[in-house]
Each structure stands twice: as C-alpha cells, then as structure tokens.
Amino acid sequence: MKTTLSPMFAAAAAVLALSSAPAQAQVTGDAKAGEGKVAMCIGCHGIVGYQASFPEVYRVPRIAGQNAKYIAASLEAYKKGDRKHPSMRGIATSMSEQDIADVAAYYEQQGKQAGAAELPAPREPSAQVAALLQKGACVSCHGDNFSKPIDQSYPKIAGQHADYLYVALKSYRDNANATWGRANPVMAGMAKQFSNAELKAMSKYIASLPGEVKTVPESRFR
Template sequence: MRKLIASVAAFVAFAGIASSALAQTAVTGSAPAGEKKAAMCIGCHSIPGYQASFPEVHKVPMIAGQGAKYIQSALNAYKTGDRKHPTMKAIAGSLTDQDIADLAAYYETLPAEKSALGDKPSHEPSTEVAELLKKGNCVSCHGNNFSKPIDGTYPKLAGQHADYLYVALKAYQTKDNPQVGRANPVMGGMATQFSHAQLKEIAKYIGSLDTELHVVPQARFKSNETHVK
C-alpha cells in the first residue's frame, strides 16, 4: 500500500506541476489586487481564534504564509465541488480565475516579516506517532519539516490548527455526502488507513510544530488579539 501511495503521489505531483505551470502562464496573480479583494476572507481567516461550526466546531485554517499555488488549488477544488463545503463553495464560485490568482498571491506574501524553518521538524514525534506518519508516507509530499511540499499545489502543514487538520483528514474518508468530503486519490488512500483516533494523533503532532502559517488580523479585528491566545 505504501509503495502504491508513493507512486500515485509522484504521478499526481507531476500532473500538478504541469497544470500549475499552465495556470501560471494563463493567469498571473497580483498581491496588491488580492488585498483589495480579500474582504470576503477576513471575516473568518483574519480573526485570531475564530472557529467554524461546520461540519463540526474547529478553528478555520491559517492561510497567511501558505503557498499561492496551493491556495489556488484549494479554491478551485471548492469551486468545482472536489472539496465539499457549502460556505466555501459559494465563496469560490463567486470568484474568477483572476480573483483566485490575486487572492492567492496576496496571502502568500503575508506576514510582512517571515522566519524560515529548519529542514527538520521543530520536535520529534512519539514512537507511536512516528509509525503513523511513516505508514501514511506524509513526508514524501509535505517535506521532512511538513512545510516544504514537493509541489506548490500541496499545502504547508506544520503548525496548522490541529482541529482543522483533523477535520480535513476525516473529510478525505467521507463518501457520498453532498456537503462534506474531499476528492483526492492520494489523500483518500492515505486517510482510509487510519482510525479517527489515529488521525487525531497525527493532526495533534503536526499542529504542534513551528510554522510559517499565521493569522494576520485586519485593523478592525486587531482588538481581538488581547482576548485570544
């Protein structure tokens, strides 16, 4: 199974690189333009500690500092329905390809001051979690420090909110649900190997790592920082 997942991952990575290159040729994102278009994003992604209630209560993902190609890929997946989420589908469906490229370019530039991570994770997992990560072959796509994906269409994971990671991983296991689920052959094959308890342990470890991802509050939300750790 591990060899099969690795082979599929390599194929999808190649396909992702090719499709991303074509997309970049067709549409070039502008960070300044994206900043002007981000009003629909800041109500969730720019509030420290903000939690969504669907499909269960969890912190919304940090997108500031995420790779532009991944943000484009994710928004397009919501737009096409490969990722099922009523709110995100409605938002993504209202965006043009240029809008998506601009928003992705903007969030990749955040925050203004960046600190690079080392090549290894900031701390090692327990023996049990290490075995789960090895079984899932996670570093083959997301990098040894979980923040250097082999292709830009894959996300940085290190330090992402653990409860969001858990919900996302479960979504790859979900079938035949019109409102919840994610279609991705690599992630689907990986996630189905694990119980929910094991997915939670994976998410907890990856979420505990040092990160390049952030919540960057807009001016009207900065007062919330004093109330949320």
C-alpha cells in the first residue's frame, strides 16, 4: 500500500521520533561476536510461534532481518526505562553498549543468512483499514508497504505478528502504565486516536503483508 501524506507532517513526525530515540554512541556491532551473546534471547526469539504471557498472551516479535539500528534503539529504551517490560528491561540492563550493538548486528545479519525470497505484491487493505492507516500516517515513518522505514531506527513491521503489533500499539497508547508502557510521543499520539478494535484491524492487515522479518529457529529448537 502506498499513501501520499503531507510532507510537513512526515518531516515533523520523523524529527520528533528521532529526537525521542536514545542517543547512540558510535559503537560498531559485530555480528560474529553477537552470535555468542544471544543466549538470553533465543529462548523466546529463537522458537517459531513462541508466546509471551505478559502483559497478555502474544507471540514474541520476529527480529531476524530487522534493522540493527532499531534493535539497538529498542534495547537502549528498555535499559533506560522508556520501555517498561520487566523481563526485557532486566535483560537490557545487563548489556553493555557493545553487547547491544553486537546482538543487533547478529539479528539483522541472521535474517539475511536465512535467505531473502522475492516478496509477492501486497494486498490492498479494505476501505475501513485504509482510512485508519491514513489517519495514523503509518507509512510516513515505516515506508512503502511498511517494510522500508525512512530511517533505520524505525522497524520493518510488514509480516510482524498481529498480536505483537497490537500489544505494542497499546503499550504506546497507554504509555503511563508502570510495568508495560512505552514512552514515545509520536507513537503515543498516533495510537491514542484509535480504539482497541481499530488497533487490532490495523495490526491484522500489516501482519498479513509479505515482509522481511522472520524467526530463524536455533538449531537446538529445530
């Protein structure tokens, strides 16, 4: 789906989102080193269809093939407390900046090693969902077909699990929650426009699109 948005809105959203992201030191990630640092990750992200149970039951996100810069920014947000999920924050606070960079590089590269098949053309949304996506201005940051973000600190979301997307959107909307809120003013402003049913409809459509993110099973779980 390709949607034309106001350049001024898109630029403002991009600037605000970037300004809210944690500052990243100039640390270069090493995918090979990261391979030896993912023991705490594979128990959830290395099992196809693995479900978390907090704050509700949902499949954990596919992160193989995700942008390294986004993975690093997410871990820094958990470490800083802008993302309040207790398990993820506990893991992130145990990691150094180099650890975070290496793990992020590993998962980005893991998606490439798994092979990138040519993606089929995405299906068009219903008129109702198209209107919701237009209202949320989602493509202004996540790019064409929600798989080509305008900046690498934003995630690819096409093909991501619908239940995870829904939980993430609610976490941005209800960002004041002490145990699972996410502090990001742009995403909070976007998500607060919608009801639960509308967030579910958008999540379901985005999840149905062909995407580059995937779960690559660790050998012990295959």
